[in-house]
Amino acid sequence: MAHADLLATWEQAGLYDPAAQHAPDRLALLEYLHAEGFGLDDMLEADAHGRLFALAGDRIAGTGKPVHSVADAAARFGVAPAFVQRVWRAWGLPALGDGPVLSDADVEALAVQFLAAPVLGEDNVVALSRVAGTAMARLVEAEATAMRVAVGDTDLGVSESEVATAVAWAGVANLVPGIGRVLDVVHRHHIGATRNFFESLDMQPQQPSVVVGVGFADLSGFTALSSTAELTDLSRLLAAFEAEATDGIHRRGGRVVKFLGDAVMWVAPTAVQLAQIAQAIVSHPGATEAGLAFRAGIAWGQTLVQDGDYFGPPVNLAARLVAVAAPGEVLADPVLAEALAAASIPFEPSEARRLRGIESEVTPLRVGTPATGY
Numbered sequence: 001m002a003h004a005d006l007l008a009t010w011e012q013a014g015l016y017d018p019a020a021q022h023a024p025d026r027l028a029l030l031e032y033l034h035a036e037g038f039g040l041d042d043m044l045e046a047d048a049h050g051r052l053f054a055l056a057g058d059r060i061a062g063t064g065k066p067v068h069s070v071a072d073a074a075a076r077f078g079v080a081p082a083f084v085q086r087v088w089r090a091w092g093l094p095a096l097g098d099g100p101v102l103s104d105a106d107v108e109a110l111a112v113q114f115l116a117a118p119v120l121g122e123d124n125v126v127a128l129s130r131v132a133g134t135a136m137a138r139l140v141e142a143e144a145t146a147m148r149v150a151v152g153d154t155d156l157g158v159s160e161s162e163v164a165t166a167v168a169w170a171g172v173a174n175l176v177p178g179i180g181r182v183l184d185v186v187h188r189h190h191i192g193a194t195r196n197f198f199e200s201l202d203m204q205p206q207q208p209s210v211v212v213g214v215g216f217a218d219l220s221g222f223t224a225l226s227s228t229a230e231l232t233d234l235s236r237l238l239a240a241f242e243a244e245a246t247d248g249i250h251r252r253g254g255r256v257v258k259f260l261g262d263a264v265m266w267v268a269p270t271a272v273q274l275a276q277i278a279q280a281i282v283s284h285p286g287a288t289e290a291g292l293a294f295r296a297g298i299a300w301g302q303t304l305v306q307d308g309d310y311f312g313p314p315v316n317l318a319a320r321l322v323a324v325a326a327p328g329e330v331l332a333d334p335v336l337a338e339a340l341a342a343a344s345i346p347f348e349p350s351e352a353r354r355l356r357g358i359e360s361e362v363t364p365l366r367v368g369t370p371a372t373g374y
Contacts, residue, residue, distance in 0.1 A: 297321025
């Protein structure tokens with residue numbers, strides 16, 4: 001189609017107004033999308049959703065054109081439509097409507113859940129789907145934050161140009177298929193690492209509980225700092241903390257369970273590793289440079305492992321101990337005394353105290369001299 005005919009078509013469709021203030025920019029966007037192979041119907045649909053500028057990037061980042069209904073997918077794999085919806089919502093996605101709402105890729109992904117259901121049970125499949133959805137949501141939010149900071153043109157409000165935003169978003173979206181491959185490789189390596197970790201623990205076959213060390217550490221004084229410091233400085237401090245804590249925990253054979261703002265929870269297979277990690281974290285150099293200090297609480301015992309998290313008395317005790325620890329201090333469950341002594345890790349009894357949510361009075365151990373660095 002000649003260029004003049006394209007202009008007339010876009011104008012008649014309401015996509016282009018040559019008299020509009022930003023007409024040259026809109027024309028450049030339409031020409032870019034046409035060159036990328038998008039037809040009038042594609043453009044009109046995207047414009048109806050206010051995302052004409054994102055059409056090219058959305059095609060790359062999306063899973064494909066919806067061609068299957070929920071009923072179609074359910075019938076194909078012999079499951080109830082309600083189970084399709086349960087898995088989809090567990091992924092953290094809005095409930096599916098009627099008509100074609102699933103792409104071929106969507107159905108292939110759902111098929112993995114349906115095939116796993118007879119082996120794991122529907123409830124376990126939904127629980128695992130929920131963990132995956134939560135992890136993906138956090139990853140995408142981190143990606144979006146990094147993208148807004150590093151590639152400002154992906155934000156139409158920043159670029160003030162539809163075509164500049166379209167090109168920038170398409171460029172970033174080209175990373176999405178590669179990120180999928182990265183996640184596959186990392187997932188496979190974590191399968192091995194997790195298997196090795198659990199094999200090192202005292203656990204009974206087919207039981208969800210393990211005997212493990214649990215630790216919490218947080219930044220003393222962070223709340224006060226967050227009310228006065230620049231947000232960019234807080235961002236750098238938290239990023240440094242997460243990087244150093246993750247490296248320090250994994251280097252000593254532990255596993256990060258989760259970060260909770262300015263706090264981290266980890267588990268370790270032995271009391272010695274548990275204490276060494278705590279000692280290393282409380283000497284985090286970035287905190288000292290910022291005028292802050294870490295404190296930690298550690299405990300030992302049988303815990304329930306569920307959906308990638310840990311529950312039970314040792315978790316509660318470690319969380320309570322960190323809450324009463326002084327800056328730079330590691331407070332430990334008294335049951336760790338024998339293991340710490342055997343490893344020549346210095347400690348001394350602290351004063352007995354009542355801890356919120358703990359029925360009996362606890363006399364925690366104040367553990368040694370903080371290690372230097374990670």
